[in-house]
Amino acid sequence: LTPIDFSPEMMAEIKHVIGLFPEGKQKSALIRILHIVQTHFGWTSVPAMNKVAEILSIQPIEVYEVATFYTMFHLNPVGNYVFEVCRTGPCMIVGSDDIIAYIEEKLNIKVGGTTADGMFTLKTAECLGGCGYGPVMQCKYKFHEHLTKEKVDEIIEAYREASISK
Amino acid sequence: MTGRKLLLENVHIPGIETFDVYRKNGGYASVEKALKKMTPDEVVEEVKKSGLRGRGGAGFPTGMKWSFLAKPDGVPRHLVCNADESEPGTFKDRYLMEKLPHLLIEGMITSSYALGANLSFIYIRGEFMYILHILEKAIAEAYANGMLGKNIMGSGFDLDLVVAPGGGAYICGEETALLESLEGKRGNPRMKPPFPAVKGLWGCPTVVNNVESIAAVVPIVNEGGDAYAKIGIERSTGTKLISASGNLVRPGVYEIEMGVSVEEFIYGDDYCRGIANGKQLKACIPGGSSVPILPAHLVTKTAAGENRLMTYESLADGGFASGSMLGSGGFIVFDEDQCIVKNTYTFARFYAHESCGQCSPCREGTGWMEKVLHRLEHGHGTLEDISLLEEINKKIEGNTICPLGDAAAWPVAAAIRHFREEFEWHVTHATEAQTRNYGLIQPRVEEIKTL
Numbered sequence: 001l002t003p004i005d006f007s008p009e010m011m012a013e014i015k016h017v018i019g020l021f022p023e024g025k026q027k028s029a030l031i032r033i034l035h036i037v038q039t040h041f042g043w044t045s046v047p048a049m050n051k052v053a054e055i056l057s058i059q060p061i062e063v064y065e066v067a068t069f070y071t072m073f074h075l076n077p078v079g080n081y082v083f084e085v086c087r088t089g090p091c092m093i094v095g096s097d098d099i100i101a102y103i104e105e106k107l108n109i110k111v112g113g114t115t116a117d118g119m120f121t122l123k124t125a126e127c128l129g130g131c132g133y134g135p136v137m138q139c140k141y142k143f144h145e146h147l148t149k150e151k152v153d154e155i156i157e158a159y160r161e162a163s164i165s166k
Numbered sequence: 167m168t169g170r171k172l173l174l175e176n177v178h179i180p181g182i183e184t185f186d187v188y189r190k191n192g193g194y195a196s197v198e199k200a201l202k203k204m205t206p207d208e209v210v211e212e213v214k215k216s217g218l219r220g221r222g223g224a225g226f227p228t229g230m231k232w233s234f235l236a237k238p239d240g241v242p243r244h245l246v247c248n249a250d251e252s253e254p255g256t257f258k259d260r261y262l263m264e265k266l267p268h269l270l271i272e273g274m275i276t277s278s279y280a281l282g283a284n285l286s287f288i289y290i291r292g293e294f295m296y297i298l299h300i301l302e303k304a305i306a307e308a309y310a311n312g313m314l315g316k317n318i319m320g321s322g323f324d325l326d327l328v329v330a331p332g333g334g335a336y337i338c339g340e341e342t343a344l345l346e347s348l349e350g351k352r353g354n355p356r357m358k359p360p361f362p363a364v365k366g367l368w369g370c371p372t373v374v375n376n377v378e379s380i381a382a383v384v385p386i387v388n389e390g391g392d393a394y395a396k397i398g399i400e401r402s403t404g405t406k407l408i409s410a411s412g413n414l415v416r417p418g419v420y421e422i423e424m425g426v427s428v429e430e431f432i433y434g435d436d437y438c439r440g441i442a443n444g445k446q447l448k449a450c451i452p453g454g455s456s457v458p459i460l461p462a463h464l465v466t467k468t469a470a471g472e473n474r475l476m477t478y479e480s481l482a483d484g485g486f487a488s489g490s491m492l493g494s495g496g497f498i499v500f501d502e503d504q505c506i507v508k509n510t511y512t513f514a515r516f517y518a519h520e521s522c523g524q525c526s527p528c529r530e531g532t533g534w535m536e537k538v539l540h541r542l543e544h545g546h547g548t549l550e551d552i553s554l555l556e557e558i559n560k561k562i563e564g565n566t567i568c569p570l571g572d573a574a575a576w577p578v579a580a581a582i583r584h585f586r587e588e589f590e591w592h593v594t595h596a597t598e599a600q601t602r603n604y605g606l607i608q609p610r611v612e613e614i615k616t617l
């Protein structure tokens with residue numbers, strides 16, 4: 001595993017977050033730092049976690065045990081866009097199963113899979129806190145609500161375009 | 167008339183998320199009043215008088231919780247706002263924070279003053295990252311306008327306010343798991359005692375309150391605890407945010423006066439406007455996934471035939487036999503087409519997924535229930551599986567460190583209690599259960615109420 005470097009912008013962001021907590025309580029910044037790491041790299045790799053441990057002056061295991069506990073952190077590489085579709089009761093009764101099946105069909109992947117071009121990963125999630133606006137999914141911290149097949153088409157199209165124009 | 171709104175009154179004013187507009191519309195008056203004219207104890211006294219009960223689910227009186235806070239000399243105290251909001255069916259805190267970030271900040275300042283906290287936190291679920299940014303923007307405005315930082319409004323009171331995200335874990339809504347998480351650790355609930363009021367964040371006395379509880383402190387201080395207590399019925403005072411979801415014409419977040427009837431809430435023009443697509447009501451979970459489900463005939467009426475009201479007491483009327491709970495106000499409505507077994511299965515899966523794994527009855531029991539419900543739902547179950555579920559339930563109940571175990575057990579027990587034949591149907595009609603949804607073919611017409 002080759003060590004990883006964080007960009008100056010990332011380091012500035014991380015320093016800011018650490019500064020929000022009192023002296024000696026820098027570990028409280030850990031979860032937010034992992035979000036920063038994942039936003040920059042797309043997933044949370046072991047070298048990145050080691051680097052975080054070094055920055056916080058804590059043991060790498062302290063970072064691993066947190067990253068493995070919280071479900072938002074992807075511990076393996078994922079597509080550029082990860083769809084996390086809620087499937088808990090309130091979303092299920094307004095049709096989340098159909099939405100999941102439709103995305104599987106449309107992207108030709110199963111839940112947990114990534115498209116061949118590495119663009120999309122489909123995952124399921126438990127209640128995302130949008131139950132009244134279901135079916136709901138999240139992608140890159142953005143909520144997509146009141147999902148229909150047409151809406152799913154639009155979302156996929158928009159992300160495809162966004163990645164081309166990048 | 168939809169009744170008085172104490173929290174969401176100004177929600178539709180354009181720009182209300184900015185400091186200036188919020189302030190012009192009476193915002194931060196409670197800070198001004200508390201810091202300039204009241205002692206911290208007087209603020210606590212008003213909250214006690216208001217009868218406010220914690221809006222996070224357990225309904226514990228907020229004023230009483232505050233008065234338990236230990237105050238050893240020279241030890242900092244903290245107020246932590248619980249914005250983890252992950253109970254299936256609940257999405258009110260998100261709405262409040264997104265639309266009225268300054269209301270929460272104002273509540274945090276006034277409450278921190280009452281508790282003598284100089285460093286307070288808002289712990290928000292990681293999925294709400296965009297709201298963390300909204301809150302941070304509003305906090306920066308509050309600092310710039312002298313509402314946070316040193317010597318707020320010349321009162322000598324200092325307060326720093328920090329927002330911290332979780333990373334996707336329902337259990338971090340449990341207050342001691344939340345504190346662990348805020349310390350940068352796994353969200354494993356702590357053994358109590360010691361309670362957070364004595365040893366909380368970093369071992370310091372800490373109060374953990376829900377977003378809505380903290381926001382409610384604003385009108386309580388502004389109008390006085392007595393005025394607040396006049397709204398509502400019995401020990402259910404003030405207003406409550408309800409997150410309405412499921413098969414409704416108009417789901418969403420509503421602020422209700424405690425005591426509105428359930429019938430009015432489901433069917434009334436000012437609220438949810440009835441069941442969607444002209445369907446009929448089959449069942450309702452009135453307080454989030456952890457509370458017992460009610461079949462249609464017990465939703466709008468109690469077993470004794472009285473009107474069921476949106477209050478702590480009325481929703482609990484009948485106990486576990488025929489009542490439920492107000493809980494976090496996550497009001498989930500099922501139409502006649504829905505399958506209760508399937509819904510119960512998704513909840514069991516949720517709890518198995520979210521169990522932190524510390525106690526074996528919860529870790530093993532939730533996983534076991536998920537498996538059994540999975541096979542029942544998919545037509546591979548047996549009639550013994552139904553009693554097995556009841557047994558597993560009893561083994562979990564009361565045998566765990568935190569209430570997640572109970573929260574997982576109760577909904578299954580209630581679903582079986584009220585919809586046993588639906589569970590049995592999945593066994594006796596196994597082939598059909600594999601291809602069709604129970605609700606779609608077996609509507610419980612006799613119980614369904616037409617309005």
Ligand SMILES: Cc1cc2nc3c(=O)[nH]c(=O)nc-3n(C[C@H](O)[C@H](O)[C@H](O)COP(=O)(O)O)c2cc1C
Pocket residue numbers: 219220221222223224225226228231248249250251252253336337338339340341342374375376377379380568569570573
């Ligand atoms: C498993 C579990 C999850 C919880 N989730 C939340 C939550 O998301 N938000 C919340 O305010 N309280 C939640 N609670 C309740 C908190 O432990 C705590 O009682 C509450 O935050 C206290 O605030 P209140 O008195 O203002 O309601 C949860 C409790 C348990 C056992």
Ligand code: SF4
Pocket residue numbers: 337354355520521522523524525526528529566567568569570571
């Ligand atoms: S009851 Fe479940 S969630 Fe709570 S501490 Fe025990 S294992 Fe963890």
Ligand code: FES
Pocket residue numbers: 086087088089090091092126127128129130131132134136254255256
């Ligand atoms: S159940 Fe899907 S967002 Fe709550």
